[in-house]
Amino acid sequence: xxxxxxTKPVAPQASAWNIANALTxxxxxxxxxxxxxxxxxxxxxxxxxILAAAVFAVAAxxxxxxxxxxxxxxxxxxFGKVADPIADKTLVGMALVGLSLLGELPWWxxxxxxxxxxxxxxxxxxxxxxxxxxxxxxxKVKTALQGLAIFLYVLPLPGNWHxxxxxxxxxxxxxxxxxGLDYVFRAHTLRTxxxxxxxxxxxxxxxxxxxxxxxxxxxxxARRAAKKAQPESSAGKNKxxxxxxx
Numbered sequence: 001x002x003x004x005x006x007t008k009p010v011a012p013q014a015s016a017w018n019i020a021n022a023l024t025x026x027x028x029x030x031x032x033x034x035x036x037x038x039x040x041x042x043x044x045x046x047x048x049x050i051l052a053a054a055v056f057a058v059a060a061x062x063x064x065x066x067x068x069x070x071x072x073x074x075x076x077x078x079f080g081k082v083a084d085p086i087a088d089k090t091l092v093g094m095a096l097v098g099l100s101l102l103g104e105l106p107w108w109x110x111x112x113x114x115x116x117x118x119x120x121x122x123x124x125x126x127x128x129x130x131x132x133x134x135x136x137x138x139x140k141v142k143t144a145l146q147g148l149a150i151f152l153y154v155l156p157l158p159g160n161w162h163x164x165x166x167x168x169x170x171x172x173x174x175x176x177x178x179x180g181l182d183y184v185f186r187a188h189t190l191r192t193x194x195x196x197x198x199x200x201x202x203x204x205x206x207x208x209x210x211x212x213x214x215x216x217x218x219x220x221x222a223r224r225a226a227k228k229a230q231p232e233s234s235a236g237k238n239k240x241x242x243x244x245x246x
Contacts, residue, residue: 023066027087030059035094038154043102046156053154059091060147088143089117095150104153109173113146116180123187130190138179145172 037052066084093114099105149172152165 020066021083023062024083024087027059027062027066028083028090030055031087031090031094034059034091035098038095038098039101043098043104049154049156053151056091056095056147056151056154060151063088063091085121089114089121092117092146092150095154099150099153105169109169112173113176116176120180120183123183127187127190138175138182142172142175142179145175148172 034052034055037048037055040048043049063084096105096110096113100107100110145168149165149169152161152168155161157165
């Protein structure tokens, strides 16, 4: 007879006070600084626009560094999982809204991109019970294109370079929409094929089979009772008829 198997000790989660999360917090703190530099003087001051582009570049670089550090050093925490996408969406949202306020980017682009970003984030939280939707390759391309397009828009570039910025932004919008639809499909697939979803369907099917069996049993009992009562009723009628004749 073997004794109880020893349980594996659960590795403690890294402390939230680490360099990766510090970079994430720094990125969030840079958002209002970037917004102020971008909107200063109605966006007409080239020096402030260059500074805004530099701050945006630093914030974007920290996005890559903090993720690599967290994975390489085992610094992944619940705080980082929540704060990192918030920092990303806040930075991109500030840039798009700021550029639209300055009249340099159509509002429909800002609304479309932000709706996609918020929608995908909400979907990830919605299906978290079924599994984690990791960032796809298309999502990474989308992030790179958005960052490059925003950087080019923020810089005070001459006319020819502005055409390049518009082209990159157009590509970013297209990839944003396509990857958004891909996330919807992946979320639906995950909800219908995950072990949790399969187990739920099996429980529901078992419940329906049980209810059907009970219904059949009840119907059969009622049928037998009715069949048994029919001869007794006929015998009673014949007896009353014979008494009437006599």
